[in-house]
Amino acid sequence: MADVLEGPYFMISDRKYYSGSVAYLGQADDEVEELAAFHADGTPFPGSSSWSGVTGGSGHIATFSVDAPSAASSGDPVSISYDNAGTLEELAIHIVVVKVTFRKHPDQVYGFDDNPAFIKSNGNKFCYPFYNTSPPKDGIPWKSVEVGKSDAVVAEISPVGVGNKVFLVSNTPQFLASPNAVSTSEISFAVQAGTENSEGLITASLGQEDGLSGGWLRLVSFPEVEKRIFLIEVYNAEIDPVSQALLPEQTEMNNQVSSIYNEGVVKLLIGNHILENSDYDLIPYNQIEIPESGTYSTEMMSIYENCVLCEEVISLFDQEEVWFIFIVDLPTYQNGSPFDIQGRFDTELNYGFVFLNNHSESNIINTTAHEFGHGIFDLKHPFSEFNPGYDSPCLSNYDPSGLDPNNVMDYNQGIFMLFRRYYWSKMH
Numbered sequence: 046m047a048d049v050l051e052g053p054y055f056m057i058s059d060r061k062y063y064s065g066s067v068a069y070l071g072q073a074d075d076e077v078e079e080l081a082a083f084h085a086d087g088t089p090f091p092g093s094s095s096w097s098g099v100t101g102g103s104g105h106i107a108t109f110s111v112d113a114p115s116a117a118s119s120g121d122p123v124s125i126s127y128d129n130a131g132t133l134e135e136l137a138i139h140i141v142v143v144k145v146t147f148r149k150h151p152d153q154v155y156g157f158d159d160n161p162a163f164i165k166s167n168g169n170k171f172c173y174p175f176y177n178t179s180p181p182k183d184g185i186p187w188k189s190v191e192v193g194k195s196d197a198v199v200a201e202i203s204p205v206g207v208g209n210k211v212f213l214v215s216n217t218p219q220f221l222a223s224p225n226a227v228s229t230s231e232i233s234f235a236v237q238a239g240t241e242n243s244e245g246l247i248t249a250s251l252g253q254e255d256g257l258s259g260g261w262l263r264l265v266s267f268p269e270v271e272k273r274i275f276l277i278e279v280y281n282a283e284i285d286p287v288s289q290a291l292l293p294e295q296t297e298m299n300n301q302v303s304s305i306y307n308e309g310v311v312k313l314l315i316g317n318h319i320l321e322n323s324d325y326d327l328i329p330y331n332q333i334e335i336p337e338s339g340t341y342s343t344e345m346m347s348i349y350e351n352c353v354l355c356e357e358v359i360s361l362f363d364q365e366e367v368w369f370i371f372i373v374d375l376p377t378y379q380n381g382s383p384f385d386i387q388g389r390f391d392t393e394l395n396y397g398f399v400f401l402n403n404h405s406e407s408n409i410i411n412t413t414a415h416e417f418g419h420g421i422f423d424l425k426h427p428f429s430e431f432n433p434g435y436d437s438p439c440l441s442n443y444d445p446s447g448l449d450p451n452n453v454m455d456y457n458q459g460i461f462m463l464f465r466r467y468y469w470s471k472m473h
Protein backbone atom coordinates (compact mmCIF):
# COMPACT_ATOMS: atom_id res chain seq x y z
CA MET A 46 0.00 0.00 0.00
CA ALA A 47 1.65 3.22 -1.16
CA ASP A 48 1.76 5.92 1.47
CA VAL A 49 1.06 9.21 -0.31
CA LEU A 50 1.62 11.30 2.80
CA GLU A 51 4.86 13.01 3.48
CA GLY A 52 6.33 15.62 5.79
CA PRO A 53 7.22 15.36 9.46
CA TYR A 54 6.11 12.18 11.15
CA PHE A 55 5.93 10.29 14.44
CA MET A 56 7.46 6.84 14.67
CA ILE A 57 5.48 4.45 16.89
CA SER A 58 6.47 0.77 16.92
CA ASP A 59 8.30 1.13 13.58
CA ARG A 60 5.29 2.75 11.90
CA LYS A 61 5.06 6.30 10.57
CA TYR A 62 2.18 8.62 11.44
CA TYR A 63 1.97 11.96 9.59
CA SER A 64 0.31 15.11 10.85
CA GLY A 65 -3.48 14.81 10.96
CA SER A 66 -3.48 11.01 11.06
CA VAL A 67 -4.91 8.74 13.75
CA ALA A 68 -2.71 6.12 15.40
CA TYR A 69 -4.58 3.04 16.67
CA LEU A 70 -2.56 1.37 19.42
CA GLY A 71 -3.40 -1.84 21.27
CA GLN A 72 -4.13 -1.72 24.98
CA ALA A 73 -1.54 -3.42 27.16
CA ASP A 74 -1.43 -3.51 30.94
CA ASP A 75 1.27 -1.37 32.56
CA GLU A 76 2.75 -0.42 29.23
CA VAL A 77 3.72 2.70 27.35
CA GLU A 78 4.45 3.29 23.69
CA GLU A 79 7.36 5.48 22.65
CA LEU A 80 6.66 8.33 20.23
CA ALA A 81 9.58 9.84 18.33
CA ALA A 82 9.19 12.95 16.12
CA PHE A 83 11.14 13.36 12.85
CA HIS A 84 11.36 15.80 9.99
CA ALA A 85 10.53 14.58 6.50
CA ASP A 86 14.25 13.96 5.88
CA GLY A 87 14.46 11.65 8.90
CA THR A 88 16.32 14.02 11.24
CA PRO A 89 14.87 14.26 14.75
CA PHE A 90 12.95 17.31 15.96
CA PRO A 91 15.24 19.67 17.92
CA GLY A 92 15.81 19.29 21.63
CA SER A 93 14.04 22.61 22.25
CA SER A 94 10.71 21.15 21.04
CA SER A 95 7.74 21.21 23.37
CA TRP A 96 5.10 18.56 23.73
CA SER A 97 1.42 18.65 24.47
CA GLY A 98 -0.95 15.82 25.22
CA VAL A 99 1.75 13.72 26.82
CA THR A 100 3.71 13.99 30.02
CA GLY A 101 7.40 13.40 30.23
CA GLY A 102 8.27 14.39 26.65
CA SER A 103 11.95 15.18 26.33
CA GLY A 104 13.64 16.27 23.14
CA HIS A 105 12.08 14.41 20.20
CA ILE A 106 10.89 11.42 22.28
CA ALA A 107 7.86 11.07 24.55
CA THR A 108 5.91 8.16 25.94
CA PHE A 109 2.19 7.52 25.81
CA SER A 110 0.41 5.24 28.23
CA VAL A 111 -1.57 2.40 26.65
CA ASP A 112 -2.67 0.69 29.85
CA ALA A 113 -6.35 1.52 29.28
CA PRO A 114 -8.54 2.02 26.22
CA SER A 115 -9.18 5.64 25.20
CA ALA A 116 -12.30 7.25 26.62
CA ALA A 117 -13.60 8.28 23.18
CA SER A 118 -13.25 6.98 19.64
CA SER A 119 -11.69 10.28 18.55
CA GLY A 120 -8.75 9.51 20.83
CA ASP A 121 -6.34 11.94 22.42
CA PRO A 122 -4.51 14.76 20.61
CA VAL A 123 -0.73 14.61 20.87
CA SER A 124 1.59 17.17 19.34
CA ILE A 125 5.16 18.44 19.30
CA SER A 126 6.18 21.92 18.16
CA TYR A 127 9.15 24.26 18.09
CA ASP A 128 9.99 27.78 17.00
CA ASN A 129 11.82 27.59 13.67
CA ALA A 130 13.25 31.12 13.37
CA GLY A 131 9.91 32.76 14.09
CA THR A 132 7.74 30.10 12.37
CA LEU A 133 5.91 27.56 14.51
CA GLU A 134 6.54 24.06 13.20
CA GLU A 135 4.02 21.54 14.53
CA LEU A 136 3.37 17.82 14.15
CA ALA A 137 0.00 16.68 15.55
CA ILE A 138 -1.85 13.35 15.54
CA HIS A 139 -4.60 11.63 17.51
CA ILE A 140 -3.92 8.45 19.42
CA VAL A 141 -6.68 5.93 20.06
CA VAL A 142 -5.89 3.07 22.43
CA VAL A 143 -8.10 0.09 21.58
CA LYS A 144 -8.83 -3.07 23.49
CA VAL A 145 -10.45 -6.09 21.85
CA THR A 146 -11.67 -8.75 24.27
CA PHE A 147 -12.77 -12.15 23.02
CA ARG A 148 -15.53 -13.81 25.01
CA LYS A 149 -17.48 -17.02 25.07
CA HIS A 150 -20.61 -16.85 22.92
CA PRO A 151 -23.71 -17.86 24.94
CA ASP A 152 -24.72 -20.32 22.19
CA GLN A 153 -21.30 -21.79 21.50
CA VAL A 154 -21.11 -25.51 20.70
CA TYR A 155 -17.46 -26.21 21.54
CA GLY A 156 -15.14 -24.82 24.20
CA PHE A 157 -13.85 -21.44 25.32
CA ASP A 158 -11.13 -21.07 27.94
CA ASP A 159 -10.79 -17.46 29.08
CA ASN A 160 -7.37 -18.51 30.41
CA PRO A 161 -6.96 -16.14 33.35
CA ALA A 162 -4.12 -16.14 35.84
CA PHE A 163 -5.00 -17.04 39.41
CA ILE A 164 -3.46 -14.98 42.15
CA LYS A 165 -3.01 -16.97 45.31
CA SER A 166 -3.25 -15.52 48.80
CA ASN A 167 0.56 -15.41 49.04
CA GLY A 168 0.65 -13.24 45.90
CA ASN A 169 2.03 -15.95 43.61
CA LYS A 170 0.52 -16.14 40.17
CA PHE A 171 -0.57 -19.53 38.92
CA CYS A 172 -1.28 -20.35 35.31
CA TYR A 173 -2.11 -23.54 33.47
CA PRO A 174 -0.07 -24.98 30.62
CA PHE A 175 -0.99 -23.07 27.42
CA TYR A 176 -1.17 -19.83 29.44
CA ASN A 177 1.74 -17.88 28.01
CA THR A 178 1.20 -18.44 24.37
CA SER A 179 2.70 -16.80 21.35
CA PRO A 180 2.52 -13.84 20.88
CA PRO A 181 3.87 -13.49 24.39
CA LYS A 182 1.01 -11.86 26.18
CA ASP A 183 -0.71 -12.93 29.37
CA GLY A 184 -3.85 -14.94 29.31
CA ILE A 185 -4.86 -15.19 25.67
CA PRO A 186 -8.16 -17.08 25.51
CA TRP A 187 -8.47 -20.39 23.69
CA LYS A 188 -11.31 -21.60 21.52
CA SER A 189 -11.90 -25.20 20.46
CA VAL A 190 -13.67 -26.18 17.26
CA GLU A 191 -14.30 -29.53 15.62
CA VAL A 192 -12.29 -30.09 12.45
CA GLY A 193 -14.39 -28.92 9.49
CA LYS A 194 -16.98 -27.18 11.70
CA SER A 195 -17.54 -23.63 12.87
CA ASP A 196 -18.49 -22.03 16.15
CA ALA A 197 -19.45 -18.62 17.49
CA VAL A 198 -17.30 -16.19 19.50
CA VAL A 199 -17.94 -12.67 20.78
CA ALA A 200 -15.50 -9.78 20.29
CA GLU A 201 -15.98 -6.72 22.45
CA ILE A 202 -14.27 -3.50 21.38
CA SER A 203 -13.39 -0.44 23.50
CA PRO A 204 -13.81 2.47 23.14
CA VAL A 205 -17.29 2.54 21.63
CA GLY A 206 -17.19 3.70 18.03
CA VAL A 207 -13.90 2.22 16.85
CA GLY A 208 -15.43 -1.08 15.75
CA ASN A 209 -14.94 -0.22 12.08
CA LYS A 210 -11.19 0.07 12.69
CA VAL A 211 -10.86 -3.57 13.77
CA PHE A 212 -10.04 -6.45 11.44
CA LEU A 213 -9.96 -10.11 12.48
CA VAL A 214 -6.98 -11.71 10.80
CA SER A 215 -6.11 -15.42 10.93
CA ASN A 216 -2.51 -16.58 10.73
CA THR A 217 -3.43 -19.79 8.92
CA PRO A 218 -5.81 -20.89 6.16
CA GLN A 219 -6.92 -23.62 8.60
CA PHE A 220 -9.06 -21.02 10.40
CA LEU A 221 -11.26 -18.26 9.05
CA ALA A 222 -13.08 -15.58 10.99
CA SER A 223 -16.27 -14.22 9.45
CA PRO A 224 -17.15 -11.47 9.23
CA ASN A 225 -13.51 -10.45 9.40
CA ALA A 226 -14.26 -6.73 9.52
CA VAL A 227 -15.97 -5.47 12.64
CA SER A 228 -18.49 -2.66 12.53
CA THR A 229 -19.87 -2.26 16.04
CA SER A 230 -18.59 -2.37 19.59
CA GLU A 231 -19.61 -5.95 20.17
CA ILE A 232 -19.99 -8.58 17.50
CA SER A 233 -20.59 -12.26 17.23
CA PHE A 234 -18.43 -13.87 14.62
CA ALA A 235 -17.90 -17.39 13.41
CA VAL A 236 -14.64 -19.29 13.51
CA GLN A 237 -14.50 -21.88 10.75
CA ALA A 238 -11.98 -24.70 11.15
CA GLY A 239 -10.33 -26.38 8.17
CA THR A 240 -9.88 -30.06 7.52
CA GLU A 241 -6.73 -30.58 9.57
CA ASN A 242 -6.25 -30.93 13.29
CA SER A 243 -4.34 -27.70 13.93
CA GLU A 244 -3.74 -24.59 16.00
CA GLY A 245 -4.18 -21.00 14.91
CA LEU A 246 -4.28 -17.40 16.04
CA ILE A 247 -6.83 -14.69 15.31
CA THR A 248 -5.39 -11.19 15.71
CA ALA A 249 -7.59 -8.14 16.09
CA SER A 250 -5.67 -5.76 13.82
CA LEU A 251 -6.23 -2.06 14.34
CA GLY A 252 -6.73 0.52 11.61
CA GLN A 253 -5.86 -1.86 8.80
CA GLU A 254 -5.39 -5.60 8.22
CA ASP A 255 -1.70 -5.44 9.09
CA GLY A 256 -2.16 -2.89 11.87
CA LEU A 257 -1.02 -3.16 15.47
CA SER A 258 -2.78 -5.77 17.59
CA GLY A 259 -5.65 -4.96 19.91
CA GLY A 260 -6.26 -8.53 21.09
CA TRP A 261 -5.76 -12.20 20.32
CA LEU A 262 -7.68 -15.44 20.27
CA ARG A 263 -5.92 -18.80 20.09
CA LEU A 264 -7.70 -21.59 18.22
CA VAL A 265 -7.39 -25.33 18.17
CA SER A 266 -9.34 -27.89 16.17
CA PHE A 267 -9.78 -31.58 16.94
CA PRO A 268 -11.54 -34.41 15.16
CA GLU A 269 -14.53 -35.50 17.23
CA VAL A 270 -14.09 -38.56 19.46
CA GLU A 271 -17.01 -40.62 20.73
CA LYS A 272 -17.24 -42.18 24.19
CA ARG A 273 -19.99 -44.48 25.39
CA ILE A 274 -21.14 -43.97 28.97
CA PHE A 275 -23.98 -45.16 31.17
CA LEU A 276 -25.65 -43.26 33.98
CA ILE A 277 -27.31 -45.67 36.34
CA GLU A 278 -29.53 -44.67 39.26
CA VAL A 279 -29.02 -47.19 42.04
CA TYR A 280 -31.51 -47.90 44.81
CA ASN A 281 -30.64 -50.24 47.63
CA ALA A 282 -34.30 -51.28 47.80
CA GLU A 283 -37.15 -50.22 45.58
CA ILE A 284 -37.08 -46.86 43.78
CA ASP A 285 -37.32 -44.20 46.44
CA PRO A 286 -39.37 -41.30 45.03
CA VAL A 287 -37.89 -38.90 47.59
CA SER A 288 -34.33 -39.67 46.48
CA GLN A 289 -35.30 -39.76 42.85
CA ALA A 290 -36.85 -36.29 43.14
CA LEU A 291 -33.37 -34.93 44.01
CA LEU A 292 -32.04 -35.99 40.62
CA PRO A 293 -32.10 -33.79 37.55
CA GLU A 294 -34.35 -34.92 34.69
CA GLN A 295 -32.53 -37.46 32.54
CA THR A 296 -32.58 -35.31 29.40
CA GLU A 297 -31.36 -32.28 31.38
CA MET A 298 -28.57 -34.37 32.88
CA ASN A 299 -27.58 -35.88 29.53
CA ASN A 300 -27.64 -32.53 27.72
CA GLN A 301 -25.58 -30.72 30.31
CA VAL A 302 -22.95 -33.43 30.71
CA SER A 303 -22.74 -33.74 26.91
CA SER A 304 -22.35 -30.02 26.46
CA ILE A 305 -19.46 -29.88 28.96
CA TYR A 306 -17.68 -32.64 26.98
CA ASN A 307 -18.39 -30.90 23.66
CA GLU A 308 -15.95 -28.26 24.89
CA GLY A 309 -13.18 -30.78 24.31
CA VAL A 310 -14.77 -31.94 21.03
CA VAL A 311 -15.90 -35.19 22.64
CA LYS A 312 -19.27 -36.68 21.81
CA LEU A 313 -20.81 -38.68 24.64
CA LEU A 314 -23.16 -41.51 23.76
CA ILE A 315 -25.18 -41.72 26.97
CA GLY A 316 -27.37 -44.56 28.14
CA ASN A 317 -29.60 -44.16 31.21
CA HIS A 318 -30.71 -46.99 33.44
CA ILE A 319 -32.18 -47.65 36.86
CA LEU A 320 -31.15 -50.42 39.25
CA GLU A 321 -33.68 -51.33 41.90
CA ASN A 322 -33.13 -53.68 44.85
CA SER A 323 -29.39 -53.54 44.35
CA ASP A 324 -28.94 -54.68 48.02
CA TYR A 325 -25.57 -52.99 48.32
CA ASP A 326 -26.11 -52.12 52.00
CA LEU A 327 -24.21 -55.24 53.10
CA ILE A 328 -23.65 -54.05 56.66
CA PRO A 329 -27.24 -52.94 57.06
CA TYR A 330 -27.08 -49.47 58.60
CA ASN A 331 -28.98 -47.84 55.74
CA GLN A 332 -25.85 -46.12 54.51
CA ILE A 333 -22.99 -46.72 52.09
CA GLU A 334 -19.46 -46.99 53.46
CA ILE A 335 -16.75 -44.89 51.74
CA PRO A 336 -13.11 -45.83 52.40
CA GLU A 337 -10.56 -43.14 53.25
CA SER A 338 -8.34 -43.84 50.29
CA GLY A 339 -9.52 -43.23 46.73
CA THR A 340 -10.64 -46.86 46.40
CA TYR A 341 -14.00 -48.59 46.83
CA SER A 342 -15.58 -50.32 49.82
CA THR A 343 -17.08 -53.79 49.56
CA GLU A 344 -20.49 -52.13 49.49
CA MET A 345 -19.50 -49.93 46.57
CA MET A 346 -17.96 -52.81 44.65
CA SER A 347 -21.02 -54.95 45.19
CA ILE A 348 -23.10 -52.50 43.13
CA TYR A 349 -21.00 -53.26 40.07
CA GLU A 350 -20.63 -56.93 40.83
CA ASN A 351 -24.39 -57.39 41.12
CA CYS A 352 -25.15 -55.26 38.07
CA VAL A 353 -26.50 -57.76 35.53
CA LEU A 354 -27.40 -54.82 33.35
CA CYS A 355 -23.73 -53.80 33.26
CA GLU A 356 -22.68 -57.27 32.07
CA GLU A 357 -25.28 -57.09 29.31
CA VAL A 358 -24.11 -53.65 28.26
CA ILE A 359 -20.50 -54.79 28.15
CA SER A 360 -21.32 -57.83 26.02
CA LEU A 361 -23.51 -55.69 23.74
CA PHE A 362 -20.66 -53.25 23.08
CA ASP A 363 -18.09 -55.99 23.00
CA GLN A 364 -15.37 -54.20 21.03
CA GLU A 365 -15.91 -50.85 22.70
CA GLU A 366 -14.83 -49.31 25.96
CA VAL A 367 -17.78 -48.36 28.14
CA TRP A 368 -17.91 -46.45 31.40
CA PHE A 369 -20.51 -46.47 34.16
CA ILE A 370 -21.47 -43.96 36.80
CA PHE A 371 -23.69 -45.21 39.61
CA ILE A 372 -25.80 -42.48 41.16
CA VAL A 373 -26.34 -43.91 44.62
CA ASP A 374 -29.27 -43.21 46.96
CA LEU A 375 -28.15 -44.01 50.54
CA PRO A 376 -26.18 -41.50 52.66
CA THR A 377 -22.39 -41.80 52.66
CA TYR A 378 -20.52 -42.78 55.81
CA GLN A 379 -16.89 -43.19 56.72
CA ASN A 380 -15.79 -45.04 59.87
CA GLY A 381 -19.26 -44.78 61.33
CA SER A 382 -19.78 -41.04 60.79
CA PRO A 383 -21.66 -39.17 58.10
CA PHE A 384 -19.17 -38.24 55.40
CA ASP A 385 -20.07 -35.74 52.71
CA ILE A 386 -18.54 -36.78 49.41
CA GLN A 387 -19.93 -35.93 45.99
CA GLY A 388 -18.37 -38.67 43.93
CA ARG A 389 -15.46 -41.03 43.42
CA PHE A 390 -13.80 -42.72 40.45
CA ASP A 391 -10.97 -45.22 40.75
CA THR A 392 -9.20 -44.70 37.43
CA GLU A 393 -8.08 -48.35 37.38
CA LEU A 394 -11.71 -49.34 36.84
CA ASN A 395 -14.49 -48.60 34.36
CA TYR A 396 -17.07 -47.53 36.94
CA GLY A 397 -17.42 -44.67 39.39
CA PHE A 398 -19.93 -43.11 41.76
CA VAL A 399 -21.98 -39.99 42.33
CA PHE A 400 -23.70 -39.70 45.70
CA LEU A 401 -27.06 -38.01 46.16
CA ASN A 402 -26.62 -36.97 49.81
CA ASN A 403 -29.02 -34.05 49.32
CA HIS A 404 -26.69 -32.48 46.79
CA SER A 405 -28.25 -30.01 44.37
CA GLU A 406 -29.11 -30.95 40.80
CA SER A 407 -26.26 -28.84 39.45
CA ASN A 408 -23.87 -30.52 41.93
CA ILE A 409 -24.95 -33.90 40.63
CA ILE A 410 -24.51 -32.88 36.98
CA ASN A 411 -21.10 -31.31 37.61
CA THR A 412 -19.93 -34.22 39.74
CA THR A 413 -20.97 -36.65 37.02
CA ALA A 414 -18.93 -34.70 34.45
CA HIS A 415 -16.02 -34.53 36.94
CA GLU A 416 -16.01 -38.28 37.72
CA PHE A 417 -16.18 -39.22 34.03
CA GLY A 418 -13.18 -36.91 33.50
CA HIS A 419 -11.20 -39.10 35.93
CA GLY A 420 -12.57 -42.33 34.47
CA ILE A 421 -12.53 -41.82 30.72
CA PHE A 422 -9.52 -39.53 30.23
CA ASP A 423 -7.60 -39.98 33.47
CA LEU A 424 -7.90 -36.24 34.13
CA LYS A 425 -6.37 -35.07 37.41
CA HIS A 426 -7.40 -32.44 39.90
CA PRO A 427 -5.41 -29.28 39.15
CA PHE A 428 -4.42 -29.04 42.83
CA SER A 429 -2.83 -32.50 42.56
CA GLU A 430 -1.41 -32.21 39.08
CA PHE A 431 0.29 -28.88 39.68
CA ASN A 432 1.38 -29.36 43.27
CA PRO A 433 5.03 -28.94 44.19
CA GLY A 434 7.00 -31.86 42.87
CA TYR A 435 4.96 -32.11 39.70
CA ASP A 436 6.37 -30.97 36.42
CA SER A 437 4.51 -27.84 35.36
CA PRO A 438 5.43 -25.11 32.89
CA CYS A 439 3.51 -22.58 34.96
CA LEU A 440 4.86 -19.66 36.91
CA SER A 441 4.15 -21.15 40.29
CA ASN A 442 2.39 -24.15 41.71
CA TYR A 443 -1.37 -24.41 41.95
CA ASP A 444 -1.66 -26.06 45.35
CA PRO A 445 -4.99 -25.13 47.02
CA SER A 446 -8.17 -26.81 45.85
CA GLY A 447 -10.98 -24.57 44.68
CA LEU A 448 -8.75 -21.85 43.23
CA ASP A 449 -10.54 -22.23 39.90
CA PRO A 450 -14.18 -22.88 40.82
CA ASN A 451 -15.37 -22.99 37.20
CA ASN A 452 -12.93 -25.77 36.34
CA VAL A 453 -14.81 -29.10 36.14
CA MET A 454 -11.83 -30.91 37.64
CA ASP A 455 -11.30 -28.52 40.57
CA TYR A 456 -13.43 -28.48 43.72
CA ASN A 457 -16.03 -25.84 44.57
CA GLN A 458 -18.69 -25.24 42.01
CA GLY A 459 -18.86 -22.06 40.02
CA ILE A 460 -21.81 -20.69 38.14
CA PHE A 461 -20.65 -22.37 34.95
CA MET A 462 -18.31 -25.29 34.44
CA LEU A 463 -15.59 -25.68 31.87
CA PHE A 464 -12.75 -27.91 30.80
CA ARG A 465 -9.66 -25.78 30.35
CA ARG A 466 -7.48 -25.88 27.27
CA TYR A 467 -4.94 -28.36 28.62
CA TYR A 468 -7.69 -30.93 29.23
CA TRP A 469 -8.89 -30.68 25.63
CA SER A 470 -5.57 -32.11 24.45
CA LYS A 471 -5.74 -34.95 26.99
CA MET A 472 -9.08 -35.97 25.49
CA HIS A 473 -7.49 -36.60 22.08
Ligand SMILES: [Zn+2]
Nearest residue numbers: 415416419426
Ligand atom coordinates in the same frame (compact mmCIF):
# COMPACT_ATOMS: atom_id res chain seq x y z
ZN1 LIG B 1 -12.15 -35.76 41.61
